[in-house]
Amino acid sequence: MSFAFGSAVEPASFGSSKPETGSLFGRATTSGTNSISSLAIAAATSPHLGTKSARKTEKATIPQISPLDFIPLLENQWRNMDWSEEAKETLMESVRSFKPASESVTEARVLLIGPVGAGKSSFISSVQSVFSGRVINRAMVGSSSSTSFTKKLRSFRIRGAGEKADEPTALVMCDVMGVGEGETTGLTLHDALSVIKGHAPEGHQFSPEQPVGADTVGYVRKPSITDKVHCVVFVVDASKVASYPKSFGTTFQQLREHISNLGVHQVALLTHVDQVCKSTGSDITQVYRSQNVQQAMVKAGALLGMATSYIVPVKNYSSELDLDENIDVLLLKAVDHILQYVNLYFQDNSD
Ligand SMILES: Nc1nc2c(ncn2[C@@H]2O[C@H](COP(=O)(O)OP(=O)(O)O)[C@@H](O)[C@H]2O)c(=O)[nH]1
Numbered sequence: 001m002s003f004a005f006g007s008a009v010e011p012a013s014f015g016s017s018k019p020e021t022g023s024l025f026g027r028a029t030t031s032g033t034n035s036i037s038s039l040a041i042a043a044a045t046s047p048h049l050g051t052k053s054a055r056k057t058e059k060a061t062i063p064q065i066s067p068l069d070f071i072p073l074l075e076n077q078w079r080n081m082d083w084s085e086e087a088k089e090t091l092m093e094s095v096r097s098f099k100p101a102s103e104s105v106t107e108a109r110v111l112l113i114g115p116v117g118a119g120k121s122s123f124i125s126s127v128q129s130v131f132s133g134r135v136i137n138r139a140m141v142g143s144s145s146s147t148s149f150t151k152k153l154r155s156f157r158i159r160g161a162g163e164k165a166d167e168p169t170a171l172v173m174c175d176v177m178g179v180g181e182g183e184t185t186g187l188t189l190h191d192a193l194s195v196i197k198g199h200a201p202e203g204h205q206f207s208p209e210q211p212v213g214a215d216t217v218g219y220v221r222k223p224s225i226t227d228k229v230h231c232v233v234f235v236v237d238a239s240k241v242a243s244y245p246k247s248f249g250t251t252f253q254q255l256r257e258h259i260s261n262l263g264v265h266q267v268a269l270l271t272h273v274d275q276v277c278k279s280t281g282s283d284i285t286q287v288y289r290s291q292n293v294q295q296a297m298v299k300a301g302a303l304l305g306m307a308t309s310y311i312v313p314v315k316n317y318s319s320e321l322d323l324d325e326n327i328d329v330l331l332l333k334a335v336d337h338i339l340q341y342v343n344l345y346f347q348d349n350s351d
């Protein structure tokens, strides 16, 4: 079955027989490294955003404080979060001791999907940083020169379980090429589903002209449960969620429908929350008191067609040189959230 998944400008129709050239989030951004310029590109290339947005685009090139910054913080957190050191230790221990609820599987494979620059690679690096005890850059976080690194299917085993710091946890996070990187390169719906079904081999180089199929080198013909993806994590950037082209919503929702049909649960990370609220930017423990973040969550829910209860906010390590306990807690909470849905998959698929 072949799906053309829109070059993002026009929503592609279901089951379209157009050739397999459209990438999932194509054309919206050409560079994930500069949120302001890519926001401008997104607005400039999207016909959905009309002239009013074109004017906004000009403004967007000048860093400015959003009027939302003046919305006061809520008195109470709208989700319970314990920021204590004990809470962090408990979360770390639960990730370290995590075992998939299935006898035949030793590792949980989680796939991150989202527009380029959303923070997929950063999330993998950030989680690894928490377990390594120092900030590291493991998953080739985007910069214009390193984008090619994420054009492959790469799996990262989070390490740091047990006495030896290098012992692996049972969590493997898969990063595919930054969808939308460039005009004609990107992950198609077909290829995304091939990864989830376990057909695409590790290291596979995606190319829209050569969809994953029986003649792909290393093609996994009969994937076992260990080859499959056990949970899909959508990653969206809070600072761009209101300006993503409408077609992204269509793309996400088509993807979700297909992934749900495979019986794979989906959750979402709302990254860059430090950039939508000044108070949260300077003190991440304010994240659940921030109305800006709350509004971005609602927008992300609408974009993804997902209840906000599936979405968690995250602040990845980006410019920091040192770890921060509170950032760690929020990252660990996100991992814990993901693992709950991973286990639902195993519960659903146990004999
Ligand atoms: N301030 C901030 N920057 C982030 C966050 N997550 C990622 N970044 C930055 O956004 C850029 C793109 O991130 P990257 O992980 O490469 O995105 P990917 O294309 O989804 O893998 C990098 O410069 C990151 O440092 C975040 O939560 N907050």
Ligand SMILES: [Mg+2]
Pocket (backbone or CB within 6 Å): 120, 121, 122, 140, 141, 142, 150, 175, 177, 178
């Ligand atoms: Mg990346």
